Amino acid sequence: MPPMIIDGKKIAEKIRADVACDVAALKQSRGITPGLAVIIAGDNPASLSYVKSKRKACESAGMYSVEHALKADATETQVLAIIAELNADLRVHGILVQLPLPRHIDESKIIFAINPAKDADGIHPVSLGRLLLGVDGPRPCTPAGIQKLLESTGAPISGSRVVVLGRSNIVGKPVAAMLMQKAKNADATVTVCHSRSRDLPSITRQADILIAAIGSPEFVTASMVKDGAVVIDVGINRVPDGSREKGYRVVGDVKFDEVAPKCKAISPVPGGVGPMTIAMLLHNTVQAAGKTV
């Protein structure tokens, strides 16, 4: 059986269409236009490109969108002042701070200043605490997108062995917390691996579901994967490639060509997890808008 290639673009489009419906309904029934504010500091090309995609996605879903673009030398105080303003702005239901921020700014301090009710990214401590407790709240976008991709495969998640490679605050730890819950599309036996884990292949080979989120190009090779596993590749790595016009190509954390044939299902890079993140961001914003009284 050839592996199922998980079409993140298509699944994300479906979610964005649902979001657009919810937006239309909120406008009609309650006169609310869900609004997302994005704060970006500096001119990191990848960040600028993400922010542009987010704005376009908002607009095509009929949402209000506002952008605060600061220079790379913006101060923490300036960013905090904008957050305070957005926390109070009734047109804004979701606030996203594009990471990474310039090094002189304390990211935690900025994130913690966001009103948790407007935490569209789901990475405020209140949101993560609610996630760990298993009570409702905005879920971090990439983990929530991963869960949707897993659901789309039809493979059982409940009772399965999940191995998460990487323990970042925006992917590894929250996706582990999400999939270990006693809940729908969860209830898995989850292991989190990282730089200090020993004998990694012996652990990853036990995974029915392997989630690679370490930011290391093509780190996961065929010998690390069990036959029939579902593999979700969260990596977005640029590797030099003279044959490309841009001089680089984007690869995931998984050596796709050799891993895919062993898999039941696998998400490609690009076109897997990437598109889901924006879709879940819109979803969280509309959910937040619906909760306003």
Add this chain to the structure above:
Amino acid sequence: MPPMIIDGKKIAEKIRADVACDVAALKQSRGITPGLAVIIAGDNPASLSYVKSKRKACESAGMYSVEHALKADATETQVLAIIAELNADLRVHGILVQLPLPRHIDESKIIFAINPAKDADGIHPVSLGRLLLGVDGPRPCTPAGIQKLLESTGAPISGSRVVVLGRSNIVGKPVAAMLMQKAKNADATVTVCHSRSRDLPSITRQADILIAAIGSPEFVTASMVKDGAVVIDVGINRVPDGSREKGYRVVGDVKFDEVAPKCKAISPVPGGVGPMTIAMLLHNTVQAAGKTV
């Protein structure tokens, strides 16, 4: 080599002595007497006994202690009113709600109402979010106590395989979050198992450190444990025993007699994790008192 029996009572006493020193220092340097408030509803004998121990521990550490004992038919509104009062009370630096609450009261709603700065139990979503993120904050008492017990064994935690049996909000999930962090006495490869996990013994036998927190008497047998493992038993289960005056005896989640000989170190029940929880509660309260401005 006979196993090391981890003496939680002794380790807890040391922590309580440190706490008493910190209390004395805070009194002298800043005129602050750390204060803990405990709320209890109903007359569950185990809960009443815990609350009594907590009061005595506070007093012997030189702390201020206040207790709000409500009847089993107390309303949610009444409990919330007391919490609001304690949130504003400058003498109180830590607020503990003795769980379980009577069934008609929504525990989450009560816990979430506590000012996170006074979350002595470390189970407010803000505290759990900070734990998952790896930023400072009050840590849940039982997980923090488990970490201290592990530290006391001298066995390496970094790089080890940890298996947690159970995914409760006060032990399983937070202790997993704690031990997977890139931090001192952590940095482990953590797996969380629960009622839906399949082929449990094959997973638990991989554990260098096994933490049993499922609330099932003597669930962990010798065949589930690797030779040389460190075993932490979080269970406190009453099983009928006609030979005892009370008609029952207390056992853990581990079949101690058959598991202990295989272990490098093991915590007994009672006298293992139990005494640590109160010690960490006092510790959190004094830390909170020290942060008041």
